[in-house]
Amino acid sequence: MPDKLPIRAGDDVVRVRQQVRARAVEIGFSLVDQTKIITAASELARNTLDYGGGGEATIDVLAVPKPGLRITFEDQGPGIPDVDTALKDGFTTGNGLGLGLGGARRLVNDFAITSKLGQGTQVIITRWK
Amino acid sequence: MASKSEKSRLSDIIGTHEADILAEWLRLLLASGGDTRISRGQLESQCREFLAALREATSAGNIADTMTPGFERLRTMLGDISRSRATQGFSPAETATFIFSLKEPLFARIRATHGKDGEAIADDTWTLSQLIDRLGLHTMDVYQRSREEVIARQHEEIAELSTPVVKLWDGILALPLIGTLDSARTQVVMENLLQSIVDHSAEIAIIDITGVPTVDTVVAQHLLKTVAAARLMGADCIVSGIRPQIAQTMVHLGVELTVVSKANLADAFAVALSRTGRFVAKSKAPTSTGTMTARRPATL
Amino acid sequence: MDRIPILKIGDALLVTIQVDMHDRLATALEEDLTSKIVAVGARGVLIDISALEIVDSFMGRTLANIASVSRMLDAETVVVGMRPAVAITLVELGLELPGVKTALNAERGMALIQHRTADESEQAEADDDA
Numbered sequence: 001m002p003d004k005l006p007i008r009a010g011d012d013v014v015r016v017r018q019q020v021r022a023r024a025v026e027i028g029f030s031l032v033d034q035t036k037i038i039t040a041a042s043e044l045a046r047n048t049l050d051y052g053g054g055g056e057a058t059i060d061v062l063a064v065p066k067p068g069l070r071i072t073f074e075d076q077g078p079g080i081p082d083v084d085t086a087l088k089d090g091f092t093t094g095n096g097l098g099l100g101l102g103g104a105r106r107l108v109n110d111f112a113i114t115s116k117l118g119q120g121t122q123v124i125i126t127r128w129k
Numbered sequence: 130m131a132s133k134s135e136k137s138r139l140s141d142i143i144g145t146h147e148a149d150i151l152a153e154w155l156r157l158l159l160a161s162g163g164d165t166r167i168s169r170g171q172l173e174s175q176c177r178e179f180l181a182a183l184r185e186a187t188s189a190g191n192i193a194d195t196m197t198p199g200f201e202r203l204r205t206m207l208g209d210i211s212r213s214r215a216t217q218g219f220s221p222a223e224t225a226t227f228i229f230s231l232k233e234p235l236f237a238r239i240r241a242t243h244g245k246d247g248e249a250i251a252d253d254t255w256t257l258s259q260l261i262d263r264l265g266l267h268t269m270d271v272y273q274r275s276r277e278e279v280i281a282r283q284h285e286e287i288a289e290l291s292t293p294v295v296k297l298w299d300g301i302l303a304l305p306l307i308g309t310l311d312s313a314r315t316q317v318v319m320e321n322l323l324q325s326i327v328d329h330s331a332e333i334a335i336i337d338i339t340g341v342p343t344v345d346t347v348v349a350q351h352l353l354k355t356v357a358a359a360r361l362m363g364a365d366c367i368v369s370g371i372r373p374q375i376a377q378t379m380v381h382l383g384v385e386l387t388v389v390s391k392a393n394l395a396d397a398f399a400v401a402l403s404r405t406g407r408f409v410a411k412s413k414a415p416t417s418t419g420t421m422t423a424r425r426p427a428t429l
Numbered sequence: 430m431d432r433i434p435i436l437k438i439g440d441a442l443l444v445t446i447q448v449d450m451h452d453r454l455a456t457a458l459e460e461d462l463t464s465k466i467v468a469v470g471a472r473g474v475l476i477d478i479s480a481l482e483i484v485d486s487f488m489g490r491t492l493a494n495i496a497s498v499s500r501m502l503d504a505e506t507v508v509v510g511m512r513p514a515v516a517i518t519l520v521e522l523g524l525e526l527p528g529v530k531t532a533l534n535a536e537r538g539m540a541l542i543q544h545r546t547a548d549e550s551e552q553a554e555a556d557d558d559a
Contacts, residue, residue: 010451010452010453011451013451013452014449014450014451017449017483018449021482031514032320032513032514032517032518034514035482035483035512035514035515035517035518036517036518036521038482038483039483039484039485039518039522042483042485042487043485043486043522046452046485046487100486102523103486103521103522103523103524106521106522106523107518107521107522319517320513320517323513323516323517324513326513326533327512327513327533330533330534330537331533332533332537354517354520354521357516357520357525358513358516358517358519358520359516360525360531361508361511361515361516361519361520361525361526361531362511362512362513362516362531362533363508363509363510363511363531363532363533363534363537363538364533
């Protein structure tokens with residue numbers, strides 16, 4: 001069963017991190033891999049909260065073709081006008097360093113983003129063992 | 130498809146002539162190359178057990194399908210033999226000979242049993258030939274898998290062996306890298322180094338790449354990332370032994386190593402000593418071998 | 430709201446972060462440290478993060494901000510005890526924290542801060558002699 005976690009406040013970001021850590025430990029990720037996926041999840045959960053106006057994170061434990069962790073972040077926020085630009089380091093509409101999206105992408109094996117203006121954004125990240 | 134009578138017939142033939150078949154099979158195996166890696170006694174017991182398992186399987190199981198439970202014991206036994214041969218360094222041909230050389234004595238018994246009944250000879254020979262071939266394929270499958278396991282294990286061992294982090298002095302580590310660095314190996318090496326920095330409370334780590342023939346962009350990036358990560362942890366890195374060609378290649382690739390680099394390990398070590406408040410001096414009365422003393426400078 | 434305790438040791442302030450911090454707590458720490466540096470006239474700030482299992486870009490930015498602000502207030506910030514996995518991840522994230530001084534452990538960090546204050550007092554003595 002996938003874990004579904006709401007992202008409505010700052011505390012929820014912490015909860016997403018803790019849940020991702022618990023799952024990563026279960027799968028037997030190395031310390032470095034654990035740290036990378038938790039950090040990526042933290043970045044994206046914060047994005048969901050700050051730019052998407054809140055949303056939801058879904059954590060799936062994968063077994064095929066090999067053990068892995070997939071996390072989906074969804075919001076019904078304003079969407080991202082230009083995804084390619086948003087993925088560049090240093091790009092930010094908020095007050096961050098602009099490393100959230102691009103940085104998270106470097107920390108995982110697979111990264112997929114779909115965004116519709118006025119409808120919301122979905123980011124799916126996967127890290128394999 | 131083999132009929133029921135054929136099954137029991139094969140099993141009967143093996144049962145009746147088990148001792149003869151075993152003797153003939155052993156003779157063939159030994160003739161095909163007496164091997165010192167396996168003793169005669171060991172080989173004989175392997176053959177005997179195998180023949181007994183074959184008799185059992187042909188009497189109970191469906192001969193056309195070696196995946197059925199009736200063949201379980203036979204397959205396991207064959208797998209074990211194949212695996213041990215693979216790790217002992219037998220070639221694929223040598224390993225396969227074990228099962229294939231059983232054909233000759235068995236065919237001879239089939240012919241002797243059926244006399245002039247050509248049809249029965251052909252039927253039994255065909256059934257048995259197919260069976261042995263399938264078992265042969267199974268032997269090769271297991272052999273191949275075992276070899277791959279051996280290779281994978283050696284790969285890991287080499288990766289570990291070739292990345293020793295050595296302590297040069299209190300708080301000074303060196304990582305002498307030898308051989309080609311690929312992305313995966315570099316990552317293991319670098320994680321080892323960072324962990325060693327914590328374990329030894331090392332202030333300075335020297336990464337010596339004298340033994341590295343080429344450095345591509347990816348490896349250079351890994352080096353830079355390691356230096357940056359070490360700094361975040363509170364340790365400094367010095368890269369030493371960059372070959373002239375590597376320096377050139379890296380500049381051409383547009384990679385600049387924005388780190389402290391020294392021509393060789395000795396120079397890097399001298400820098401490391403001086404940064405940690407030490408210096409190397411000759412003792413006043415040099416012995417025949419020469420003595421090196423490192424001590425803290427008087428003023429500091 | 431929870432607050433991270435700040436200890437004063439000699440000229441320096443010591444902060445040990447032991448919990449998985451949410452963003453508000455990090456921001457509060459930045460504010461508290463800034464006012465405390467001025468209040469006690471601290472010359473150094475030591476932040477021990479050896480218990481932290483992750484440092485994301487927000488936390489990284491907070492550390493960088495604390496270092497910059499404290500420098501303006503004439504106090505040196507040293508971050509100590511970052512774990513290897515955290516360091517690797519931060520670098521991969523693109524956050525190398527160039528303005529932040531680091532040390533392996535609290536002892537070394539404290540030595541760095543004291544070294545700086547000692548240097549300055551020597552300098553002051555030399556100036557007096559001149």
